[in-house]
Amino acid sequence: QPSxxxxxxxxxxxxxxxxxxxxxxxxxxxxxxxxxxxARYIQSFIDDLSNWYVRxxxxxxxxxxxxxxxxxxxxxxxxxxxxxxxxxxxxxxxISEALYQNLVCSINPEAKESVHLTDFPVADKAKINDKLxxxxxxxxxxxSLGRAARAKVGIKVRQPLAKAMVKVESEEEGEAxxxxxxEIEEEINVKELVILSPxxxxxxxxxxxxxxxxxxxxxYSIASxxxxxxxxxxxxxxxxxxxxxxxxxxRRLQNMRRAANFDVADYITSYYQAEESIERVIAAFGDYIKxxxxxxxxxxxxxxxxxxxEKYRISDSNVLLAIKKAT
Numbered sequence: 213q214p215s216x217x218x219x220x221x222x223x224x225x226x227x228x229x230x231x232x233x234x235x236x237x238x239x240x241x242x243x244x245x246x247x248x249x250x251a252r253y254i255q256s257f258i259d260d261l262s263n264w265y266v267r268x269x270x271x272x273x274x275x276x277x278x279x280x281x282x283x284x285x286x287x288x289x290x291x292x293x294x295x296x297x298x299x300x301x302x303x304x305x306x307i308s309e310a311l312y313q314n315l316v317c318s319i320n321p322e323a324k325e326s327v328h329l330t331d332f333p334v335a336d337k338a339k340i341n342d343k344l345x346x347x348x349x350x351x352x353x354x355x356s357l358g359r360a361a362r363a364k365v366g367i368k369v370r371q372p373l374a375k376a377m378v379k380v381e382s383e384e385e386g387e388a389x390x391x392x393x394x395e396i397e398e399e400i401n402v403k404e405l406v407i408l409s410p411x412x413x414x415x416x417x418x419x420x421x422x423x424x425x426x427x428x429x430x431x432y433s434i435a436s437x438x439x440x441x442x443x444x445x446x447x448x449x450x451x452x453x454x455x456x457x458x459x460x461x462x463r464r465l466q467n468m469r470r471a472a473n474f475d476v477a478d479y480i481t482s483y484y485q486a487e488e489s490i491e492r493v494i495a496a497f498g499d500y501i502k503x504x505x506x507x508x509x510x511x512x513x514x515x516x517x518x519x520x521x522e523k524y525r526i527s528d529s530n531v532l533l534a535i536k537k538a539t
Contacts, residue, residue: 219280223395224288226348227265229341230257231292236335238299251303254296261292264352268395274506290315301327347388351396354378354389357442358400361435365446369401370463371456374449376402377432379441380409402444457490457527458497464524465505468535472520482507483515483534490529508538 220228234257241250265288266273272285297311305328312327324330358376359369367373376397380386386409389396393405432443448456465482474480482505484494491512494501498510515521515534524531 220284220288221281222344222391223265223268224284225339225341226344227261227288227292228339229344230260231295232335232337232339233345235295235299235333236337236340239332239335242302247303254299254303258296264348265289265292268398295333297327298330298333347392350380350385350388351392351399353437353440354442355396355399357435357437357440358396358402358444361433361442361444362400364435365433367433367444367446367448368456370459371401371448372452372459373402373445374447374452375404375406375445376400377406377408377443380407381439383409385409400442400444453527454493454496457493458501460526461490461494461531461533462501462504464522464526464531464533465501465507465535468520468522468533469505471522472535474535474537477506479506479508479538480535481509481511481538483511483513483519483536485512485514485532486526487529487531490526490531507535 234253237253238250241247241253269285269289272282273289293311294315297308297315300308300311309327312330316323316327317325361376362369362373378389378396380389386407389405389407393407397403397405429443431445431447433446434441434443436442469478469480482501484490486494494510494512501507502510515532516536519534519536521532521534524533
């Protein structure tokens with residue numbers, strides 16, 4: 213049993229709002245004999261759940277301590293998955309039954325013995341927050357434009373950059389993005405987010421006015437959809453480049469964990485042999501690499517027998533990486 217009460221974050225409130233909106237829409241569509249529309253609503257929700265809520269909550273799920281924030285994330289995801297198993301029951305009866313058995317019957321002996329014997333979900337419309345949904349959708353749009361701006365100049369998202377500037381249409385939108393600035397910064401991997409709007413005319417020194425900002429800025433890559441504009445700084449300092457290399461190492465180690473069929477919760481010991489430039493990066497970002505890969509240790513040297521080993525070319529340097537389950 214959890215020793216602390218769950219403290220729900222704004223992200224949790226958003227996905228629960230969307231879950232209740234989904235239940236209402238699916239119920240309306242099914243009552244109108246429109247199963248195709250109902251299925252599309254579910255598909256759209258699963259996309260939001262996977263590509264925004266779960267991705268934005270990864271560190272909450274992974275953290276080792278069982279605190280209120282971690283409990284809130286697991287509680288929220290559990291509610292979404294159980295409700296989805298019930299909503300999906302008329303469409304994919306066997307898969308939804310497998311979900312329900314794993315999620316509910318495996319831990320609650322008093323639960324209904326089948327998802328097909330449970331009541332269909334009922335929307336709690338008091339939990340539907342239109343303003344929160346609008347704010348998060350705007351953040352998603354800005355994040356998408358930020359990734360597009362990176363793609364234009366071939367800079368991968370895992371490479372940190374110094375700054376992104378966002379032009380919006382109103383003060384209300386600027387305030388909404390301000391509340392979600394941390395999420396946007398993490399999504400597009402920048403250190404600073406500068407928000408520009410007609411009522412908040414903090415014009416970057418590189419541009420004389422908002423119109424010029426929308427067209428071109430030296431040292432920036434710009435993406436726009438006609439309403440919103442995002443400019444990403446393309447300057448790569450040695451410090452940012454080193455952090456990007458550390459993230460590349462994390463990606464390689466994560467891929468190795470999957471290839472070695474390790475459980476997502478398995479702790480490992482990681483070994484490496486690399487050129488001096490990569491060794492300096494690992495020394496500087498060792499704590500980050502260990503946290504992201506669940507490595508108890510990062511050991512320089514040849515790996516022991518039985519370790520899963522791969523050789524890579526990272527930042528024009530040869531790197532040998534190896535992992536082994538921690539004892």
